[in-house]
Amino acid sequence: MTAARRLFLFVFLATLVLDQASKLWLFFVVDIAARQPIQVTPFFNLILVWNQGISYGMFQQTTEFGRWALTLFKVAAAIGLSIWAWRAQQRWLSIGLGLIAGGAIGNAIDRVLYGAVLDFAHLFYGAFSWYVFNIADAAIVVGVLFLLYDGFVSGRSPASEKP
Numbered sequence: 001m002t003a004a005r006r007l008f009l010f011v012f013l014a015t016l017v018l019d020q021a022s023k024l025w026l027f028f029v030v031d032i033a034a035r036q037p038i039q040v041t042p043f044f045n046l047i048l049v050w051n052q053g054i055s056y057g058m059f060q061q062t063t064e065f066g067r068w069a070l071t072l073f074k075v076a077a078a079i080g081l082s083i084w085a086w087r088a089q090q091r092w093l094s095i096g097l098g099l100i101a102g103g104a105i106g107n108a109i110d111r112v113l114y115g116a117v118l119d120f121a122h123l124f125y126g127a128f129s130w131y132v133f134n135i136a137d138a139a140i141v142v143g144v145l146f147l148l149y150d151g152f153v154s155g156r157s158p159a160s161e162k163p
Helices: 003-029 064-087 091-114 135-153
Strands: 038-041 044-051 117-125 128-133
Touching: 003 044, 003 064, 003 091, 003 117, 003 135, 044 128, 064 091, 091 117, 091 135, 117 135
Parallel strands: none
Antiparallel strands: 038 044, 044 117, 117 128
């Protein structure tokens, strides 16, 4: 197995385990539902939000069809990203794809088990309030940044390829 594949698998599994462990710990050990909001810092709280949509609460789905359609979409996306990662040889690309695929599967597991995704991290400053998110959501955002970085600095764009 190549180094890039090992890196992808490590990042994928680490993301998935951290995401699921944080959600299980907050829900069953901390009992976030009964204790919320839990103030961590003057700008960060832990609260429980069941997200029935995708990132940032878009495309809310309240039907069983919508729930399973989003679940299948996330699983299909993770499979596609994994195939891409299996062919990749670049470190940043492997890391980014592992973060995105791990986050997608982490949120898909929530949707299967609970019918919605457990979000808990709330950043705010004064009247400004950011969306409530989880580790999977953060991993997906960071993963996209890694993909952008890889695309901009790798020199592999079609325009830069020499015939």
